Amino acid sequence: xxxxxIIGRAVLAMLAAIGRVTLFAIDAVSHLGRxxxxxxxxxxxxxxxxxxxxxxxxxxxxxxxxxxxxxxxAGGARFSAEAVVPQIVAIGMVRELxxxxxxxxxxxxxxxxxxxEIATMKVTEQIDALxxxxxxxxxxxxxxxxxxxxxxxxxxxxxxxxxxxxxxxxVGVERLGFNAGTYLRNTIDFLEPLDVVSSLTxxxxxxxxxxxxxxxxxxxSGRGAQGVGRATKSAVVAASxxxxxxxxxxxxxxxxx
Amino acid sequence: MIELVDxxxxxxxxxxxxxxxxxxxxxxxxxxxxxxxxxxxxxxxxVLGLVQPDKGAIxxxxxxxxxxxxxxxxRDAFLARFGMLFQGSALFDSLPVWQNVAxxxxxxxxxxxxxxxxxxxxxxLRRVGLSSDVADLFPAELSGGMQKRVGLARAIATEPEIIxxxxxxxxxxxxMAGVINDLIRGIASEMGSTAMTITHDMSSVRAIADxxxxxxxxxxxxxxxxxxxDSCGDPCVAQFIAGSAEGPIKTVR
Numbered sequence: 001x002x003x004x005x006i007i008g009r010a011v012l013a014m015l016a017a018i019g020r021v022t023l024f025a026i027d028a029v030s031h032l033g034r035x036x037x038x039x040x041x042x043x044x045x046x047x048x049x050x051x052x053x054x055x056x057x058x059x060x061x062x063x064x065x066x067x068x069x070x071x072x073x074a075g076g077a078r079f080s081a082e083a084v085v086p087q088i089v090a091i092g093m094v095r096e097l098x099x100x101x102x103x104x105x106x107x108x109x110x111x112x113x114x115x116x117e118i119a120t121m122k123v124t125e126q127i128d129a130l131x132x133x134x135x136x137x138x139x140x141x142x143x144x145x146x147x148x149x150x151x152x153x154x155x156x157x158x159x160x161x162x163x164x165x166x167x168x169x170x171v172g173v174e175r176l177g178f179n180a181g182t183y184l185r186n187t188i189d190f191l192e193p194l195d196v197v198s199s200l201t202x203x204x205x206x207x208x209x210x211x212x213x214x215x216x217x218x219x220x221s222g223r224g225a226q227g228v229g230r231a232t233k234s235a236v237v238a239a240s241x242x243x244x245x246x247x248x249x250x251x252x253x254x255x256x257x
Numbered sequence: 258m259i260e261l262v263d264x265x266x267x268x269x270x271x272x273x274x275x276x277x278x279x280x281x282x283x284x285x286x287x288x289x290x291x292x293x294x295x296x297x298x299x300x301x302x303x304v305l306g307l308v309q310p311d312k313g314a315i316x317x318x319x320x321x322x323x324x325x326x327x328x329x330x331x332r333d334a335f336l337a338r339f340g341m342l343f344q345g346s347a348l349f350d351s352l353p354v355w356q357n358v359a360x361x362x363x364x365x366x367x368x369x370x371x372x373x374x375x376x377x378x379x380x381x382l383r384r385v386g387l388s389s390d391v392a393d394l395f396p397a398e399l400s401g402g403m404q405k406r407v408g409l410a411r412a413i414a415t416e417p418e419i420i421x422x423x424x425x426x427x428x429x430x431x432x433m434a435g436v437i438n439d440l441i442r443g444i445a446s447e448m449g450s451t452a453m454t455i456t457h458d459m460s461s462v463r464a465i466a467d468x469x470x471x472x473x474x475x476x477x478x479x480x481x482x483x484x485x486x487d488s489c490g491d492p493c494v495a496q497f498i499a500g501s502a503e504g505p506i507k508t509v510r
Contacts, residue, residue: 034328036365121349128307129347133360133411134336134367136328 024216028142038140045148049110049211053156060105061160064097065089065167073176085176086186089168094195095255098161100247103206106153107239111214114145115235118218119228127219142215146208153207154200161199198254205250206243213239258283259304259419259451264313266299273299274310275475281468283318286445286452288462288483290497291472292506297455298344300472301421304453305339306332317419333366340412340450344424346404348396348411355392358382358410367415381410385440402433409437413444420445422454426461438464459498462486471497473506 068089076082118141121127130137165187172178217235221227259281266274273296281287291297302308304315306325315323317335325332348357355378361367362374369377379389385406396404405425412420425441426434438461445452445465454465462469466483471494479491486494496504
């Protein structure tokens, strides 16, 4: 009986959490159609989330692309398929590793900073102050960040995909002896529009989730330094898990047929 | 006029307010006193709608504001009449001082051109005794006393009818506390605002209050003019004024 109660309680708690997050998201997004808007906050979020994430996106994807090329070459050699390196690097980076790794890096970099910032604002009564100054926190804090992350992530992932392929190219040409022209041609010929579309769609979804989790857990932060720490941790964990789960769902939708 | 009738609030098993009734007339300055953790802040937040009371009614100028929903025009209009100085100042640390002060003037229904908003901010900063040099600093670069003053400047930036002060002198040295008390008194009478202050600092009470209300055990134990506070005979008030460990207010909580 006790075990059932524990399972039941956990399920109910999870359903309640899903409901709260959904309502939170709907509330934030609904402000898209209701002025006033805060273009300055949106622009700031674009720069913070987009521009300043470029270095980490570049570093993550170039090493991944390089490692991928080495692995496929070594693995392919077992059945004389070394030549497929350009194709597999391209498809692996664009369809999976680009969006997922950039998404996870954004969860580490952006979700954590959003959650910590908003949680600190909550703890120091800045959120209450916003409300008393007739400013809706969902409109002023959540929407600009969520919207900016959703809009800018496809650009980041696009750049990441290209840099990742470049990492594979550098390793392929410099270390594995591929012909530069052939490598590029194989990459370009092999990629299909659907690969790129799926990559950028995933990117937008992951950006939305990453920023949403940061805002959600920040707004619900408990008191004190411990509250901020807990909010940040929960936000990053939730964003990472949701990104991986969404990746599976989107992959299923795009490629299962 | 602000009127609270039988306001109750509990957080889980922790009962904070158990039937607070209080009336504050227009243009008067009321100070609510009480020990730490007696729910003074919760009471202010109930009036502002930051905390939803479990039971009871709150009205401002005869209009019931207990259940105003966030984001509605009625609630915006209600909030536009208020200014609030928060205990920790609650300045936005991502914005420079002048944008903090002019926050309401830079966005929303009270929006003004940027240059004009900045001028008003600098004028308000001057009113609280800060020079225009601090306008472009960030809150983290200021001392606690200066942050309080900036918070005060922000609370009065739009010349609200009603101003709430949450522990305005906590954490300040006695001289700075005196300066803040004088500013609060001066500004409130100058603008004719209705003021509600919560504090446990008796020097604040004597400097600011027209009326005093004692909150203890979730209820108002005594309320009356500040001049009668010393001779009111209420044991809670007497203990609070004397700062004594003996009396109805328990020292171990």
